[in-house]
Amino acid sequence: MSEGRIGRALGGLRPAGRMSLRVRLVLAATTAVTIAVVLVATGAYLLTRHELYSQVDTSLRSDAVSLGRIRLDDRGERLGFSVQLIDPSGAVVVGGQLPITPTDQSVAAGQRTDVFHDATVQGHHFRIYSVGVVGGGAAQLAVPLDPVDHTLKHLAALLALLGLGGIAVASGLGLLVARAALVPVDRLTADAERVAETMDLSASIEVHGADEIARLGQALNTLLATVDQAQTAQRRLVADASHELRTPLTSLRTNLELLARSPGVPEEERQVILVDLVAQAAELSSLVNQLVDLEREPLGAEAPAEVAFDEVVGTALARARLHSPALRITAHLEPTTVLGQAGVLERAVANLVDNAAKWSPPGGEIEVNLVGGTLSVRDHGPGIDPADAPHVFERFYRSARARALPGSGLGLSIVRQAAEDHGGQAWVLPAPGGGTIACLRIPAIVERPWVAPAPEAPPAPAPAPATSDGGADGDAGAAGDDGGGANGAANGWAAQQAVGAPPGPPAAHPGPGD
Numbered sequence: 001m002s003e004g005r006i007g008r009a010l011g012g013l014r015p016a017g018r019m020s021l022r023v024r025l026v027l028a029a030t031t032a033v034t035i036a037v038v039l040v041a042t043g044a045y046l047l048t049r050h051e052l053y054s055q056v057d058t059s060l061r062s063d064a065v066s067l068g069r070i071r072l073d074d075r076g077e078r079l080g081f082s083v084q085l086i087d088p089s090g091a092v093v094v095g096g097q098l099p100i101t102p103t104d105q106s107v108a109a110g111q112r113t114d115v116f117h118d119a120t121v122q123g124h125h126f127r128i129y130s131v132g133v134v135g136g137g138a139a140q141l142a143v144p145l146d147p148v149d150h151t152l153k154h155l156a157a158l159l160a161l162l163g164l165g166g167i168a169v170a171s172g173l174g175l176l177v178a179r180a181a182l183v184p185v186d187r188l189t190a191d192a193e194r195v196a197e198t199m200d201l202s203a204s205i206e207v208h209g210a211d212e213i214a215r216l217g218q219a220l221n222t223l224l225a226t227v228d229q230a231q232t233a234q235r236r237l238v239a240d241a242s243h244e245l246r247t248p249l250t251s252l253r254t255n256l257e258l259l260a261r262s263p264g265v266p267e268e269e270r271q272v273i274l275v276d277l278v279a280q281a282a283e284l285s286s287l288v289n290q291l292v293d294l295e296r297e298p299l300g301a302e303a304p305a306e307v308a309f310d311e312v313v314g315t316a317l318a319r320a321r322l323h324s325p326a327l328r329i330t331a332h333l334e335p336t337t338v339l340g341q342a343g344v345l346e347r348a349v350a351n352l353v354d355n356a357a358k359w360s361p362p363g364g365e366i367e368v369n370l371v372g373g374t375l376s377v378r379d380h381g382p383g384i385d386p387a388d389a390p391h392v393f394e395r396f397y398r399s400a401r402a403r404a405l406p407g408s409g410l411g412l413s414i415v416r417q418a419a420e421d422h423g424g425q426a427w428v429l430p431a432p433g434g435g436t437i438a439c440l441r442i443p444a445i446v447e448r449p450w451v452a453p454a455p456e457a458p459p460a461p462a463p464a465p466a467t468s469d470g471g472a473d474g475d476a477g478a479a480g481d482d483g484g485g486a487n488g489a490a491n492g493w494a495a496q497q498a499v500g501a502p503p504g505p506p507a508a509h510p511g512p513g514d
Contacts, residue, residue, distance in 0.1 A: 029174030060129035108138035201228035316349040348418035373444035
């Protein structure tokens, strides 16, 4: 990942043209309070209005009950209310100031018992109660609602003022709360922008507490650490690859310049130089191919599928026999099914066998065993130096003895990466009686019951196997046979006793992906 892309990614933390989070929080709080205030004020107003009207209606009903015992004049104002009598046909008998509606006429005709309604008479608001009387007709009682309307107007104004004040106070408090709540966000943003400006990915973001903001800070720290590790690994790979490519390129250039400057070179020397050029070109091609394999997309770029691991190993061994016809390669492969990518696994197996072939003496034997998902490859070479064992899986690592042999120091790194991409592990250890055992364990989908074979010869003590971060052209050999010869049994026993290889049946040991 380039620094420019990281800077653009971290620098875009505050999109332009959008409302800030603080303003959105204040608006959200203000809107919520406004809705609550409006609902409460409306409810209070309607409840008060209903209560006042209920009191007026109760008073009118009480006055209607006492109406028959009171002597009425033609208007009735001295009673505190206006009275109007209408006959069953709807004609006015007493009064004449109050309006008569169809509902009042239905009460006078005996179709209804009583009815309430509002009316405006000469600019004044009245509450009118029409009730039937004995003998037919109806009496209309009316009281002015001006005091009630006045009270309701004052109440509405008071509720409006209180509501506006509450909204203003809520907005101010929301601003203060938002400002206080966003202090950690501001601090987090400042730290992230500082990282974007300085490109110092090793500087972590300070995290306080265990709330959502703290979780975001921890996630950013994890992201920064991952990017920093990726950048460091990328720089190290480029530096190591440049260093490794410099030697073969320099040698190629020297030989080509020698041929160009010396046209009179004897034919024998010319042939030697040409052979050297072909070998150097092959070495350079192998190094580039291994770099490409090492930096391939990890497992997951394509969907994993069930793979017959024994068939993959068999294919790799058939190719190895063609490349190393002088060596004898024996194999004991149990049917094993794993979940993964056949091409990645085949490259890993081929690298293990190629490494064993490089260290095997002419006419030597390479023993390959596959038991329960654990593949072991044993050579009968000089063995591995205990000082080199912790480093053989590092990229471009080459032991003192390996520098005299062709290779790039990437073979076992590819093996280790394939193992971890498939949730397994890889390690090496000295073989009993000499040589080296290299092991690759891939979790099997269905593993058979494991029975430890009894070794025919006591194995030599084995140091801890190497399981590290890179590849090397160190030694590798075999581990894990289910019988089939003294050497196979001893190799299987030694592989199972290695540190990092559990003494029980082989099982999955996931490692971090590369």
